[in-house]
Amino acid sequence: MAYEVINLLCPGCGAPVDTSVKKCEFCGRPVIVTSFNSVYGMSTPEVMKYKNEYQKVLNDNPDSSMVSSALGMCLLKLNMYDKAYEKFNMAIEEEMDNSEVYFWAAVCLLKGKRPFITPKAVVDKAIEYTTTATMLETRGIYYYFLAYLKYDYYTMKRLNVEPDYIEELENAMINNVTIEDMNMLQQVLKVEFPEELSI
Secondary structure (H helix, E strand, O other): OOOOOOEEEOOOOOOEEEOOOOEOOOOOOEOOOOOHHHHHOOOHHHHHHHHHHHHHHHHHOOOOHHHHHHHHHHHHHOOOHHHHHHHHHHHHHHOOOOHHHHHHHHHHHHOOOOHHHOOHHHHHHHHHHHHHHHHHOOOHHHHHHHHHHHHHHHHOOOOOOOOOHHHHHHHHHHOOOOHHHHHHHHHHHOOOOOHHHOO
């Protein structure tokens, strides 16, 4: 899909802007959220403003993968996992080369629950999405999430999977997973990572 410039109101201050600019010239906030880090530190009321503006824009531009992805990030921050997953999938249909969309879609599949208590088909789908993300971009946090999925589901249930969580953890370290990324993921997942996944 070709890049399309869309007019909207800045979700931060309400000024008229368009998607060709990254930051609002009036308030300095991002116009379109392009990574979860952008919404991670926002307050709930601020995230709600972004969510509401993106939803309005999507009503007029339903094929905008950029806005679908941004809305998905807001919905994930608000723990609206099913709706976030739906928006990430819409973004994937339009733009199949965005690794973050696959990764956060995988996170949504867990719905804030441990893989151990999640059905195997859902865990396998999360692994599939995250593996796709690693093929598009090698980021340590992607491999760390794979290690967590495989440890908490397969290892804890004494099932075999290749590569196993140890190999995924090694890939995470090779690809420079950061403590900040791990802490953010842990908070989004609403879990405490086991000692076996310590780096």
